[in-house]
Amino acid sequence: MKKKGLKIATALLASSVMVFPLLLNGCTSAPGAEKKEVYVYNWGEYLDPDVLDEFTEETGIKVIYDEFETNEVMYPKVEAGAVQYDVICPSDYMIQKMIENDLLQEINFDNVPNIKNIGNQYMESASEFDPGNKYAVPYCWGTVGILYNKTKVDEPIDSWSVLWDEKYKGDILMQNSVRDAFMVALKLKGYSMNSLDDKELEEAKNLLIEQKPLVQAYVVDQVRDKMIGNEAAIGVIYSGEAIYTQRENSDLEYVIPKEGTNVWIDCWVIPKNAQNKENAEAFINYMCKPEVALKNFDFITYSTPNVEARNLIEDEEIRNSPIAFPDLSEYDGLETYQYLGAEGDQKYADLWKQVKAE
Amino acid sequence: MTKILKKIYIGLIFLFLYAPMFTLIVLSFNKSKSRAKWGGFTFQWYGKLFGNSMVMQALINTLLIAFLSALIACVIGTIASLAINKMGIVMKSTLMGVTNIPMLNADIVTGISLMLLFLFFRFKFGFTTILLSHITFNIPYVILSVLPRIKKMNSSNYEAALDLGATPVYAFFKVILPDIWPGLLSGFLMAFTMSLDDFIITHFTKGPGVDTLSTKIYAQVKKGIDPEMYALSTLIFLSVLVLLILVNTLPAGNKKKKEID
Amino acid sequence: MKSNKFVKMLSIPYVLWAVAFIIIPLLMVFYYGFSNKEGKFTFTNILSIFQAVHFKSLYLALLLALISTVICILLAYPLALILSSMKGKNDHLIVFIFILPMWMNFLLRTLAWQTLLENDGVINNVLQFLHLPTLHIINTPAAIVFGMIYNFLPFMVLPLYNVINKIDQNTINAARDLGANYWQTLFHVIFPLSIPGIISGITMVFVPSLTTFVVSEMLGGSKILLIGNVIEQEFTQNSNWHLGSGLSIVLMIFIIISMVITSVFDKEGEGNAL
Numbered sequence: 034m035k036k037k038g039l040k041i042a043t044a045l046l047a048s049s050v051m052v053f054p055l056l057l058n059g060c061t062s063a064p065g066a067e068k069k070e071v072y073v074y075n076w077g078e079y080l081d082p083d084v085l086d087e088f089t090e091e092t093g094i095k096v097i098y099d100e101f102e103t104n105e106v107m108y109p110k111v112e113a114g115a116v117q118y119d120v121i122c123p124s125d126y127m128i129q130k131m132i133e134n135d136l137l138q139e140i141n142f143d144n145v146p147n148i149k150n151i152g153n154q155y156m157e158s159a160s161e162f163d164p165g166n167k168y169a170v171p172y173c174w175g176t177v178g179i180l181y182n183k184t185k186v187d188e189p190i191d192s193w194s195v196l197w198d199e200k201y202k203g204d205i206l207m208q209n210s211v212r213d214a215f216m217v218a219l220k221l222k223g224y225s226m227n228s229l230d231d232k233e234l235e236e237a238k239n240l241l242i243e244q245k246p247l248v249q250a251y252v253v254d255q256v257r258d259k260m261i262g263n264e265a266a267i268g269v270i271y272s273g274e275a276i277y278t279q280r281e282n283s284d285l286e287y288v289i290p291k292e293g294t295n296v297w298i299d300c301w302v303i304p305k306n307a308q309n310k311e312n313a314e315a316f317i318n319y320m321c322k323p324e325v326a327l328k329n330f331d332f333i334t335y336s337t338p339n340v341e342a343r344n345l346i347e348d349e350e351i352r353n354s355p356i357a358f359p360d361l362s363e364y365d366g367l368e369t370y371q372y373l374g375a376e377g378d379q380k381y382a383d384l385w386k387q388v389k390a391e
Numbered sequence: 392m393t394k395i396l397k398k399i400y401i402g403l404i405f406l407f408l409y410a411p412m413f414t415l416i417v418l419s420f421n422k423s424k425s426r427a428k429w430g431g432f433t434f435q436w437y438g439k440l441f442g443n444s445m446v447m448q449a450l451i452n453t454l455l456i457a458f459l460s461a462l463i464a465c466v467i468g469t470i471a472s473l474a475i476n477k478m479g480i481v482m483k484s485t486l487m488g489v490t491n492i493p494m495l496n497a498d499i500v501t502g503i504s505l506m507l508l509f510l511f512f513r514f515k516f517g518f519t520t521i522l523l524s525h526i527t528f529n530i531p532y533v534i535l536s537v538l539p540r541i542k543k544m545n546s547s548n549y550e551a552a553l554d555l556g557a558t559p560v561y562a563f564f565k566v567i568l569p570d571i572w573p574g575l576l577s578g579f580l581m582a583f584t585m586s587l588d589d590f591i592i593t594h595f596t597k598g599p600g601v602d603t604l605s606t607k608i609y610a611q612v613k614k615g616i617d618p619e620m621y622a623l624s625t626l627i628f629l630s631v632l633v634l635l636i637l638v639n640t641l642p643a644g645n646k647k648k649k650e651i652d
Numbered sequence: 653m654k655s656n657k658f659v660k661m662l663s664i665p666y667v668l669w670a671v672a673f674i675i676i677p678l679l680m681v682f683y684y685g686f687s688n689k690e691g692k693f694t695f696t697n698i699l700s701i702f703q704a705v706h707f708k709s710l711y712l713a714l715l716l717a718l719i720s721t722v723i724c725i726l727l728a729y730p731l732a733l734i735l736s737s738m739k740g741k742n743d744h745l746i747v748f749i750f751i752l753p754m755w756m757n758f759l760l761r762t763l764a765w766q767t768l769l770e771n772d773g774v775i776n777n778v779l780q781f782l783h784l785p786t787l788h789i790i791n792t793p794a795a796i797v798f799g800m801i802y803n804f805l806p807f808m809v810l811p812l813y814n815v816i817n818k819i820d821q822n823t824i825n826a827a828r829d830l831g832a833n834y835w836q837t838l839f840h841v842i843f844p845l846s847i848p849g850i851i852s853g854i855t856m857v858f859v860p861s862l863t864t865f866v867v868s869e870m871l872g873g874s875k876i877l878l879i880g881n882v883i884e885q886e887f888t889q890n891s892n893w894h895l896g897s898g899l900s901i902v903l904m905i906f907i908i909i910s911m912v913i914t915s916v917f918d919k920e921g922e923g924n925a926l
Contacts, residue, residue, distance in 0.1 A: 072599050077614045097600035102613055109891035115509060115516045116599050203771070203788065209874045249771070250791050250873025258615030262425050264772050382890045383705075390705040390877045397734050404731055408753045411764030411802065414774050418767065426767055426774065467666050474663030477656055486663070489670050492678070495855075495911055497863035499880055500900045503887055504677030507897075511680060527673040530666070559658060588758050590866060595887070608759040612870055616763065624760040631755045639748050 070095040071312040074118040077254045081332035088319050094312045102253050103210040117306050119313035126370035129162040138305045139167045144314035147321035155338035169300035173335040175272035178289045185266035193221040193290045202247045206268035209251035211385040220292045227371045241388045273335025275356045293366015419621035436622040449607040460525035461582035468533030476541045493528040502595035516598030524596045529582035540574035684897035697898020713878040717861035720800035724808040724857045732812035754806040762870045791873030799867040807856035815849030851917040
């Protein structure tokens with residue numbers, strides 16, 4: 034009995050001794066030596082997981098994959114520098130913020146020849162927040178609109194004002210991210226979504242507070258499942274989810290409100306502290322392959338800026354779908370978010386907190 | 392209070408505690424993805440669960456971190472308890488006060504304080520930082536269950552062993568360890584469960600691509616819940632049940648062994 | 653004496669560990685809490701608790717934690733009484749049954765309540781089936797209170813059970829012999845003796861309820877901001893560590909207050925569930 038105790042104790046000690054080198058090993062990361070891996074930080078459900086396996090198979094580079102919910106959650110992690118991602122997929126205004134705060138490095142486009150597949154118009158829009166197209170490779174684009182359930186809403190919807198309609202109390206899903214929430218309120222009032230005017234923002238805040246009792250929940254990725262599951266009548270959603278949700282539940286309809294909305298582009302970027310830059314470029318290049326972009330499109334149904342991939346779409350209805358590939362010139366009041374500076378960010382964050390605490 | 396009233400009360404509380412568990416178990420066999428509809432009986436979510444390498448990796452991480460952190464906490468905690476036992480009142484109460492901090496403080500504060508530390512000293516966030524954090528909040532549980540055993544221990548045995556020429560280390564394994572073994576074991580189990588259950592501290596100290604079950608579930612909740620998670624909860628529930636029944640029958644076994652000894 | 657010195661030296665690894673991973677991290681919270689972005693000393697972060705937004709979230713957290721704690725006592729006390737009166741060969745097993753849910757993963761427990769309470773969830777489907785009016789409590793403070801009670805009830809039951817179970821049966825018998833009826837015995841004998849258990853249960857329920865951000869996030873639909881949510885968001889979204897740390901210090905003050913109250917009532921440490 035006692036001998037057994039001794040044996041166990043020695044085993045415990047021995048294993049703890051073995052653990053310590055492991056601990057030390059974890060603390061020091063050998064600089065310079067590029068490993069066969071790439072750290073990817075992407076939105077939730079934003080690519081076909083099979084693509085990652087195929088990438089590893091083709092290149093031998095292991096993908097360590099992580100997801101974020103909003104641009105705002107992603108930013109502090111990268112800024113703090115404790116986590117070294119190699120590829121990230123932020124949106125337009127966040128890329129601008131990261132460039133201004135010196136968090137990104139230029140991409141070596143010799144390693145990304147597939148950039149040729151990205152449509153010129155998208156590179157042009159990207160140059161608005163990334164002058165000279167040095168940092169960002171467009172991955173997906175779209176609008177923000179209203180998804181509604183035809184069995185629960187019998188009137189045609191064409192305005193953000195429906196989100197303030199008492200009739201739908203408890204059946205409304207709002208976006209749980211500061212810029213999207215304020216965009217809706219600002220646009221309803223006819224203001225710019227990049228407003229820094231105190232009076233306009235105050236009005237928007239009051240509108241959002243007024244709306245709060247009608248809102249079932251503030252969500253981001255959950256809008257999709259909740260709308261498919263008939264748990265709500267109306268939801269604010271990214272256009273990319275529209276085709277997917279309609280595929281699962283044919284009662285759902287997507288509209289771009291007449292007051293205008295946000296046109297966004299999410300792009301691959303490489304942060305300054307990336308440890309595996311060449312692997313990151315290989316990853317971005319792989320994502321720009323037409324077959325891969327098509328595969329991702331089929332899975333996530335977000336509009337792809339990859340022209341070659343769009344040409345590969347077999348279903349003509351989807352290839353020319355006004356939801357997936359809208360002709361933006363038909364809509365009024367479209368804008369893209371801009372980075373509003375540290376002070377502007379703080380202003381929005383404070384107001385959003387006031388809405389949430391009400 | 393009459394017997395019937397007592398039974399009804401116990402029954403109600405039992406229902407309150409187990410209805411949620413039962414719901415999860417039922418849903419894990421539901422063919423339909425929706426929680427509102429019963430789409431027929433299926434085992435498919437269990438199959439998908441085992442095929443999901445990310446969830447399986449999170450499970451392995453959870454168990455590994457729980458085991459290693461409990462183990463290391465036991466080593467550090469036991470050694471510390473030996474010393475604390477011999478300390479003067481001032482030193483002792485100071486050290487015990489510090490020991491109590493991670494246990495009494497809010498998890499969120501412990502979590503952010505460790506995050507700030509790791510950020511400041513440029514640790515690479517990942518498995519190591521989670522492990523270090525878990526060891527930190529596990530040590531107090533070990534000390535609290537080992538220290539009373541050491542206090543009760545007869546120190547003359549240990550001194551006798553030293554007088555007879557045993558080295559302190561040898562004497563520790565031969566004399567002290569068998570005495571404190573039950574305390575150490577319960578400390579280990581407590582640390583293990585605390586680590587398994589933790590979400591908040593892991594949330595602040597985890598790094599890219601490293602997930603425990605808790606952080607994985609939290610991410611799933613944000614994205615929309617997959618019925619695989621119901622299958623997972625059912626399996627966890629069953630293993631906890633089996634484990635507790637085993638542990639519960641263990642003390643009786645121990646007593647018998649002692650009597651034979 | 654020499655061996656004593658050696659034994660005392662054994663504390664060194666732990667002391668180093670405690671300094672590195674308990675003391676220094678806390679000092680960093682204090683450093684950030686009392687400084688601004690330029691690194692200058694300031695009280696702004698601490699005092700920002702009086703801003704309407706933060707004060708509201710603290711008030712709501714205190715209120716919900718208080719309600720949960722009171723309901724936990726009301727539910728747990730009779731249960732602990734009944735459990736301790738069941739002296740049989742299976743008494744251990746029964747106690748285990750009541751604390752078993754505690755061993756389930758915290759997030760799964762909360763997820764279970766989400767599933768139950770949702771508008772289109774299990775409870776409402778049962779109610780609909782029985783043609784009863786449906787409940788709309790998901791994403792309200794009531795749902796959060798449910799979640800808190802469910803998650804932390806065992807922390808109240810355990811210390812109460814331990815304390816009541818330890819009361820000497822002779823004391824109770826003496827009271828009964830002296831003519832006290834069941835209720836008199838309960839109020840004048842058992843209840844006073846069980847106060848340490850109540851107090852320890854209160855801290856074990858109150859502190860996690862007060863500081864949670866998970867329960868409010870999952871059952872409140874991100875509509876309800878408790879002080880824990882504010883702190884979490886300052887760190888994970890607004891990258892304002894100074895404000896987050898300042899509010900954490902305020903939170904710690906409330907924790908210390910509840911600790912002090914505990915130690916006044918529970919000098920013997922009798923109520924310790926561990």
